[in-house]
Amino acid sequence: MAERQSDKDDGALATAGADEYVGELPTRTGAHLAQDLPESLTIQVDLPPAEREVPADEVAVAIDDVAINPVAIDGATSSTQSIELATPVVARSTYRQSAADSSPYGALLAADREPRRASSRVTSVDVDVPAGSLTPAGAEGSDALTAERLIEQSRTTRPAPTGGWNRFVYSATLKTVNLGDSPKTLAKRELDARIRRRFEGGARFVPVLTRKGGVGKTTITTLLGMALADARDDRIVAVDANPDRGTLAERVDRQTRATVRDVVAKAGSIGGFTDFSAYVSRDETRLDILASDPDPHLSEAFDADDYNVVASLAARYYSIVLTDCGTGIVHSVMRATLERADSVVIVSGGSVDEARLASETLTWLEANGFEHLVSNAIVAINLATQGTHLVKVDEIEAHFQSRVREIVRIPYDPQLAAGSVVHWDRLRPVTRHSARELAALVIEGIPVEQA
Numbered sequence: 001m002a003e004r005q006s007d008k009d010d011g012a013l014a015t016a017g018a019d020e021y022v023g024e025l026p027t028r029t030g031a032h033l034a035q036d037l038p039e040s041l042t043i044q045v046d047l048p049p050a051e052r053e054v055p056a057d058e059v060a061v062a063i064d065d066v067a068i069n070p071v072a073i074d075g076a077t078s079s080t081q082s083i084e085l086a087t088p089v090v091a092r093s094t095y096r097q098s099a100a101d102s103s104p105y106g107a108l109l110a111a112d113r114e115p116r117r118a119s120s121r122v123t124s125v126d127v128d129v130p131a132g133s134l135t136p137a138g139a140e141g142s143d144a145l146t147a148e149r150l151i152e153q154s155r156t157t158r159p160a161p162t163g164g165w166n167r168f169v170y171s172a173t174l175k176t177v178n179l180g181d182s183p184k185t186l187a188k189r190e191l192d193a194r195i196r197r198r199f200e201g202g203a204r205f206v207p208v209l210t211r212k213g214g215v216g217k218t219t220i221t222t223l224l225g226m227a228l229a230d231a232r233d234d235r236i237v238a239v240d241a242n243p244d245r246g247t248l249a250e251r252v253d254r255q256t257r258a259t260v261r262d263v264v265a266k267a268g269s270i271g272g273f274t275d276f277s278a279y280v281s282r283d284e285t286r287l288d289i290l291a292s293d294p295d296p297h298l299s300e301a302f303d304a305d306d307y308n309v310v311a312s313l314a315a316r317y318y319s320i321v322l323t324d325c326g327t328g329i330v331h332s333v334m335r336a337t338l339e340r341a342d343s344v345v346i347v348s349g350g351s352v353d354e355a356r357l358a359s360e361t362l363t364w365l366e367a368n369g370f371e372h373l374v375s376n377a378i379v380a381i382n383l384a385t386q387g388t389h390l391v392k393v394d395e396i397e398a399h400f401q402s403r404v405r406e407i408v409r410i411p412y413d414p415q416l417a418a419g420s421v422v423h424w425d426r427l428r429p430v431t432r433h434s435a436r437e438l439a440a441l442v443i444e445g446i447p448v449e450q451a
Contacts, residue, residue, distance in 0.1 A: 161185075191433075194440035195231040201450040203315035205340040206442055208347060209325035211364070212357040215349040216382035218242075219416050220438075221324040222251040222287075224345065226424045227432070227439035229287035234319035235273075237280065239310060240292035241333050242326035243302055249291030251422045252283040259293045263313060264306045273317040285424050288318070304336035311340055329364060338365070343445045344373045345438070346404070348396065349385035355396045362403055376445045377404040380438055384412040405445060408438045 161167040164182050208221045218240075225238040239260065240246035258279040263270070270276050280288040290310070293302065314321045323337050338344070344365075348358035358379065365374050379400045381393065397407050413431040415422060424432070 191436050191440055192231050195228065195436065195443055196233070197443050197448070199319065199446065199448055199450075203318055203321050204342045204446050205311065205315075205321045205323065205337070206343050206345060206446070207323040207325050207337045207341050208345045209329070209334070209337075209361065210347045210358050211327060211329050211361045212349070212354055213327045215347050215354050215358070215385055216410070216416075217347045218246065218248050218251065218324055219384075219422075220345060220347050220380045220382065220410065221248060221322055222422050223410065223416075223431075223435035224438055224442065225287040225289070225322050226283065226285045226422070227435040228320060228322075228443075229283075230285040230424060231436065231439065232319070235288065235317060236286070236320050236322070237288040237290060237314050237318045238322040238324060239290045239314065240324045241302070241307055241337060242292050242324060243328060243331055243333060244326050245294055246292040246324055246326065247419075248324045249281060249289050250420070252281050252287070252289055253421055254281045254291070256281055259291045260302060260306070260310050261293045263290065264302075264309050267309050267313060270313055276313060276317050283422075283424070290314070302333065304332040307333045307336045311336075329361065338370050338373065341370075341373055342447065343442055344377045345442065346377055346379045348379055348381050348400070350381060350383050350389075350391055350393055350396070351385060352391060354385060355391075355399070359399065359403070374403065375405065378438065378441050378445065379404050379407045381407065381409050383409055384417050406441045408434060408441065410434050410438070 160178065161169075161182070162185055164185070166182055169177050206224075208217050208224065210217060221238055225236055229236040238248060240248035241260070242248075256279060263276075263279050277288070280290050282288050311321065325334060325337055328334065346358050346361055348355050362374050362377065365371065365377075381396060383393070393409070397409075400407050411428070411430055411434060413428050415427055416431070427435075
């Protein structure tokens with residue numbers, strides 16, 4: 001009887017289920033409880049949502065949640081506001097060209113540059129890039145990739161010193177101690193680089209002129225031409241266009257008696273540089289000089305048309321054409337010369353009247369449509385003229401500094417004062433340096449590309 005009652009209780013539990021059974025459960029064993037549990041049991045717990053902590057950098061740029069009123073938007077007046085955006089400008093590297101020292105020999109006394117530290121990784125480059133190596137857009141051209149810029153200097157890669165005490169030390173130590181070049185040699189090399197700047201296009205014309213005779217135009221033309229020819233590897237010619245019997249050809253050892261008149265007369269038969277070179281004389285620096293006619297009656301017939309014939313032929317075979325002009329500034333040859341000029345050199349002496357006439361030459365140029373040449377002109381003060389020791393040369397320089405681009409002093413030299421043949425290697429070092437400084441300034445004032 002007791003067993004049957006137990007079976008009834010088990011059936012009631014199985015039918016009603018654990019969730020629907022109400023009442024006091026009888027005492028159960030572990031096996032019975034295991035049989036009473038369902039096969040799967042799911043418990044769902046609803047937790048409150050976790051609040052996300054916003055980082056500080058997001059809070060700084062977050063947009064506040066603001067309710068939008070559609071009515072206010074529909075009724076708003078549309079407007080447009082322009083905001084100007086400033087584009088940052090990336091500064092390109094600038095390449096300096098050192099200016100001449102106030103003393104004509106100051107560059108040779110410059111201190112040596114601080115040696116560049118050698119390292120396995122190049123973090124910066126401090127070099128002078130020739131101005132001619134820049135493209136019109138400002139980017140560097142292939143000429144900027146020089147050996148001095150790209151090769152790290154060390155005992156094995158540094159070139160041997162070219163002379164002086166440093167060269168002696170290099171030889172005495174069996175090439176183990178290389179002090180490099182001296183400041184004087186480095187200054188000369190830098191000046192050479194300025195003179196050797198390349199041009200694009202045809203020849204460049206540089207007349208040398210002033211209104212007064214006897215101030216040294218021919219001397220300055222000779223020095224300028226020799227300095228250019230000695231440093232550059234292209235062709236330089238100096239043309240004597242003085243209608244009053246110029247003496248430019250007498251400053252070199254003449255190899256021919258031909259003159260500008262012969263070039264004009266036989267222009268049709270000149271078909272190449274070999275033909276043209278038969279009419280010029282060449283000195284040891286490779287400067288070619290085309291003489292004027294020694295007969296003043298014939299030279300008076302040398303007019304603008306004749307000069308243009310000579311200039312056109314010279315432009316075919318030479319990179320730079322210097323013109324030794326006469327004192328007749330209103331002569332037709334003068335206008336033809338100035339119309340071709342890329343830069344001009346005005347010669348002044350060291351006396352009062354010579355400086356005044358040189359300044360009047362600038363005034364005449366400004367009044368006759370050549371003011372662009374005045375602002376780019378170079379004044380060469382010849383200190384070998386009479387009265388130089390009596391005047392304040394500094395005051396002459398101060399006057400011209402307000403009118404022209406640069407001023408160069410040409411010192412007294414016994415060889416120049418003789419008025420005869422000039423030998424470049426026999427000039428005083430200070431004279432050669434002044435001539436080279438003049439050449440560098442002239443080159444720097446000539447545009448790289450022709451307009």
